[in-house]
Amino acid sequence: MAIDKLDPVRLLADLISIDSVNPDLVPGGAGEAVIAGFCGDWLAARGFEVHRLERRPGRPSVVAVARGTGGGRSLMLNGHLDTVSRAGYDGDPLGPRIHDGKIFGRGAFDMKSGIAAMMTATARARERGPLRGDVLVACVADEEHASFGTEEVLESFTADAAIVTEPSHLEVTLAHKGFAWFEVVIEGRAAHGSRPELGIDAIAKAGHFLVALETWGHRLAQASPHPLLGAGTVHASVIHGGEEPSTYPARCRITIERRTVPGESAEDVQVELTAILDDLTDTVPDFHYRLHRGLHREPFEADRQAPIVHTLLRHAESALGRPPVIRAEPFWTDCALLDAAGIPCLLFGVDGGGAHAATEWADIAALHRLTDVLTDTISDFCA
Ligand SMILES: [Zn+2]
Numbered sequence: 314m315a316i317d318k319l320d321p322v323r324l325l326a327d328l329i330s331i332d333s334v335n336p337d338l339v340p341g342g343a344g345e346a347v348i349a350g351f352c353g354d355w356l357a358a359r360g361f362e363v364h365r366l367e368r369r370p371g372r373p374s375v376v377a378v379a380r381g382t383g384g385g386r387s388l389m390l391n392g393h394l395d396t397v398s399r400a401g402y403d404g405d406p407l408g409p410r411i412h413d414g415k416i417f418g419r420g421a422f423d424m425k426s427g428i429a430a431m432m433t434a435t436a437r438a439r440e441r442g443p444l445r446g447d448v449l450v451a452c453v454a455d456e457e458h459a460s461f462g463t464e465e466v467l468e469s470f471t472a473d474a475a476i477v478t479e480p481s482h483l484e485v486t487l488a489h490k491g492f493a494w495f496e497v498v499i500e501g502r503a504a505h506g507s508r509p510e511l512g513i514d515a516i517a518k519a520g521h522f523l524v525a526l527e528t529w530g531h532r533l534a535q536a537s538p539h540p541l542l543g544a545g546t547v548h549a550s551v552i553h554g555g556e557e558p559s560t561y562p563a564r565c566r567i568t569i570e571r572r573t574v575p576g577e578s579a580e581d582v583q584v585e586l587t588a589i590l591d592d593l594t595d596t597v598p599d600f601h602y603r604l605h606r607g608l609h610r611e612p613f614e615a616d617r618q619a620p621i622v623h624t625l626l627r628h629a630e631s632a633l634g635r636p637p638v639i640r641a642e643p644f645w646t647d648c649a650l651l652d653a654a655g656i657p658c659l660l661f662g663v664d665g666g667g668a669h670a671a672t673e674w675a676d677i678a679a680l681h682r683l684t685d686v687l688t689d690t691i692s693d694f695c696a
Contacts, residue, residue, distance in 0.1 A: 319433050319436050319437055319440075320433070321426075321429045321430050321432075321433040321680050321681065321683075321684045322411075322416060322429075322677055322681075324355070324429040325409070325416060325421065325425055325426055325428075325675065326409040326411075326418075328348065328351070328420070328425040328428055329407065329409040329416070329419065329420055329421055329425055330407050330408070330409060330418075331347050331348040331351055331407075332348075332399070333347070333394050333395050333396055333420065334395070334396055334397070334398055334399055334419075335395040335396065335397065335455060335457045335458050337455065337459065338397060338398065338458055339397075339398045339400070344371045344372050344395075344454070345371075345372055345373055345374070345394045345454040345455075346371050346372075348394045348452075349365065349373040349374065349375045349394060350373075352375050352377075352394070352432065353365055353375045353377065356375070356377035356432060356436075356450060357377070359436045359439070360379070361377035361378060361435075361450070362377065362378045362379075362380060363375060363376075363377045363378075364376045364377070364378070364469070366466060366469065368461075368465055369454075369461065372454045372455060372461070373454060374394075374451065374452060374453040374454045374462040374463075374465055374466055375450075375451075375452045376449055376450070376451050376466055376469075376470055377449070377450040378447055378448070378450075379435055379438075379439050379444070379447065379449075379450075380447055381443070381444045381445045381447045381448070381695060382444070382445050383445060384446075385444060385445025385447075385695050385696060386445075386446040386473040386620075386694055386695055387446045387447040387448070387449065387471075387472040387473045387474075387695065388446065388447075388448055388449070388472055388473065388474050388475070388476070388621070388691060388694050388695050389448075389449040389450075389451055389470070389471075389472035389474070389475040389476075389651070389656065390431035390434075390435065390448070390449070390450050390451065390476050390478060390687065390691075391451045391453060391463065391466075391475055391476070391647060391658075392424055392427040392431055392451070392453070392478045392479070393424060393428075393452075393453050393454070393455070393457065393462065393463075393647070394428065394452050394453065394454060394462075395454055395455055395456060395457050395458075395462075396419050396425075396457065397419075397423075397457055397669045399419050401671055402419055402672075402673075403671040404417070404672070405418075406418060406419035407419065409421070414676060414677050414678060415665070415674040415675065415676055415677060416675050416677055416680075417672065420673070421665065421667075421674050421675045422480050422665035422666060422667055422668050422673050422674060423479070423480055423668035423669065423673070424479050424480055424662065424663075426478075426480065426663040426675040426680050426683070427477075427478030427479060427662045427663060428452055428478070429684075430478055430662075430663065430680060430683045430684040431450055431476075431478050431687055432452075433684050433688075434684050434687035434688040434691055435448050435450050435687075435691060437684070438688050438691040438692045438695070441688075444691070444692070444695040444696060445695065445696060446473070446695030446696075447695070448691055449470055449472055451463070451466050451470070453466055453647070456646075456647055459608075460647055460650060463650045464650060467650060467651070471655070471656060472656055473657075474619065474620065474621035474656060474657050474658060475648075475657070476621065476658065476659060476660070476661055476687070476690070477646060477648050477651070477658060477659070477660045477661075478660075478661065478663075478683070478687070479646055479647075479662045480662040480663050480665060480668065480675070481640065481661055481662045481663075482663075482664045482665075482679075483629070483633065483637065483661075483662075483663070483664050483679055483682060483683065484637055484638040484661075485622075485626060485629060485637045485638070485639055485640065485659060485660070485661050486639075486640050486641060486642055486646075486648075486659065486660035486661070487541065487617065487639055487640075487641065487659055487660075488539070488542055488575060488613060488614040488642075489542070489612065489613050489641060489642035489643070489644065489645060489649070489660075490542055490545075490572045490573060490574055490612050490642070490643055490644070490645065491572070491573040491574075491577075491610050491611045491612035491613070491645060491649060492570055492571065492572050492573060492608075492609065492610055492645060493570070493571045493573060493579040493582045493583075493606065493607075493608075493609035493610075494550075494569070494570050494606075494607035494608050494609065495568070495569050495571070495582075495586060495604060495605065495607060496566060496567070496568050496604075496607060497522060497566070497567045497568075497569065497586075497602055497603075497604055498564060498565070498566050498602060498603040498604075498605070499516075499518045499519040499522060499564070499565045499566075499567070499600070499601070499602050500513075500515060500563070500601040500602065500603065501513035501515025501516075501518060501561060501562055501564065501565070501599075501601075503556075503560055503561055503562070503563035504560070504561045505560065505561075506559035507559070508561075509561075512560075513599045514561050514562060515554055515555075515564050515565040516554045516555055516565045518565070518597065518599065519552070519554065519565035519567060521593055521600065522567065522589075522590070522593060522602075523549060523567070525589050525592075526547060526548075526549060526569065526589075529547055529585070529589060530546060530547050530548065533545050533546060533547060534546075539574040539576070539641075541614075541639070541640070541641035542574045542575070542612075542643070544574065545571065545572055545577055546571070546572045547571045547572070548569065548570055549567055549568070550568045550569060550570050551566075552565065552567050552568075553565070553566045554566065568607070569586075572643070573611070573612050574612055575613070575614035576612075578611060579609035579611070582609075583604075583606055586604065590604060610645045610649055611649050611653060613645075613646070613648045613649040613652050615648075615652070615657065615658065619657035620657075620694070621657050621658065621659065621694060622657070622659055624690055624693050624694045625659060625661060625686070625690050627693075628686045628689040629661065629686050631689075632682050632686045632689075642660075646660060661683070661686070661687075662683060663675045663676065663679045663683050664679035665679065
């Protein structure tokens with residue numbers, strides 16, 4: 314029997330009012346402890362088996378499992394609990410406000426609406442009758458920074474498919490870009506500025522690399538594009554070098570970012586970059602470098618034939634009254650981690666706007682529609 318009407322708008326308002334700013338983004342941020350506790354209690358009260366994962370104190374993720382009767386397919390719904398900063402928000406970021414068919418507040422769009430929809434949908438699907446497959450509701454920490462929440466969840470849980478409920482305007486995201494960061498250190502030789510015969514100017518040598526980087530970018534732009542994502546890109550992000558006016562700089566450090574499309578791995582990118590740097594070593598006198606690979610995250614592309622893709626597209630089409638728009642994102646999401654763990658997945662979420670901006674909202678009709686599509690998809694997939 315229902316404990317309440319399972320209204321996703323009411324649940325979203327409760328979630329908005331709980332501060333969950335990511336403390337790795339904003340020192341002193343509240344983290345996920347309170348909101349994870351709230352979600353865990355809400356789901357436990359509805360008969361879910363609740364697991365709290367908290368390797369990093371104060372940064373928990375919650376996985377709530379609705380056990381099936383056996384023999385069916387399991388489905389994981391995944392959403393992040395953390396938000397970006399409340400500073401700079403126009404009005405009260407923790408005071409949910411409803412106006413003109415929209416609900417406003419920090420995280421309303423990115424992505425407490427997705428959390429509210431997936432919790433409500435799973436509870437509703439269970440009320441319809443017993444499911445054979447397990448449904449896992451993963452409310453994770455830290456997506457806005459390093460995604461250790463989903464990584465921690467995947468160490469202990471798996472499923473036959475997953476849906477990430479990040480906001481997507483009720484369109485279906487089947488691909489997104491990845492990224493790889495590198496630090497290139499160009500080595501020169503320090504000497505007094507009056508002694509050119511002794512010094513090697515690392516900053517001037519780095520100039521050769523920056524020109525080659527721009528050429529690399531042009532080459533990428535001309536390569537045959539990915540049908541949803543276009544071409545990969547590269548840009549310089551940070552540069553440091555030199556000590557004072559009258560010294561030849563011994564070192565210049567350049568951080569670059571390469572945004573990748575499906576089919577390009579961080580390993581591939583490192584090979585490309587090494588070839589460029591080796592060519593400079595061969596052609597530019599006194600060019601010496603060291604290369605360090607930093608954080609990288611792989612791109613994502615769903616298998617269009619995966620059963621979860623078919624099931625969700627069918628229910629989205631019947632809710633929308635037309636085939637849903639298929640989209641791809643330039644930014645990275647937790648889909649890539651789920652996919653790499655062997656869990657076919659896609660991304661489908663609410664309409665609205667203002668992610669990370671001064672005013673943020675979710676469209677209330679879209680939240681209801683999202684909840685309906687998720688409910689039908691769960692009932693169908695896990696039947
Ligand atoms: Zn998000």
